[in-house]
Amino acid sequence: MDYLKILHEDPELAEKFDSLFDFFLLDELSQRDDADGRATFTLPGMAFARDGSGGEYHLLEDGSIGYYSSEGEAGRLAENMDDFFSLLVSCICWKDYCDANQYVDSKTLEGYGQKQRSVNLEDIDVDSLRQISDAFGIATDKELVPILERFRKATQRQPLYQCVFHEDDGSLTESYGLMFE
Template sequence: MDYLKILREDSNLAADFDALFDFWLLDGLEERDTAEGRCTFSLPGKTFARDGAGGEYHQLEDGSIGYMSSEGECGRIAESIDDLIHLLVYSICWHDYCDASQYTNISTLEAYANKRHDEIASYTEMDVWETVVKALGMNSKGNVAAELQKFYDAAHRAPLYTSYFHEDDGTVTESQNLFF
């Protein structure tokens, strides 16, 4: 399904999506923020969305999705736009699921996913969430653990997606991984 087209064609839906998931869809592809030419990336790509803190979502040349935060973290987060939208919708706040120690086995991941999801859902406008899910033609009963496993796998697939900041003194600082 072309989720980005649906969001671009319905400004109210796009506003609700942004309010829920901190995902501001751009009108089209743009150059990535390179901090005035001081930041380079391991893979070619273009920005297609931003978050409120200055982070960017990048569509990489192989169709996968990368993310660069304003705090210096960078990595691949999904294999496709569809996988990204599923991650955003079903995890609600993917940034809260980056503890690598919780991905050791399926039972640990499921417990982690369910606990975090219940916490996030307790302060999320779930009626708006339901409206967004329905408008996108998605199932309201997603498998959070399955979406998180795809996220983890994408983030760790080679080649890794990283950024490099070129300091004034000539040193280069590699971005931090999204998982800690």
């Protein structure tokens, strides 16, 4: 499914999506924010969305999805758009699902995922979530283990998606991973 096209063609849905998931869709694929040439990335890609804190979502050359935060975190979130949108819609606030200690077995992971989802559902517009879920064909009541396992696997796939920041003094600062470290 072409999720970006759906959002581009339905501004009202895109606004709800941004409101729920802090996901501002760019008008078109754009150059990544490279901090005036000071940030370089390990994999080619283009920005397609931003979040409210200045982070960017990147479509990487191999079709996987990367993220670069304004705090210097970088990493791959998903192997493709289907996995990415499944993660966003099913696991509201994906950054809340990054505790490596909870990924020990399926039972623990499912309990952790469901607890996080319940907490996050308390603060969102459930009708908007239902509308988005229906438009994308992504059920929000399914088991989370497969989604979360794909998420973790994508974050760890080699080569890692990273950013190197070129400091004023000529030194280099490597981004730190998004999670699971």
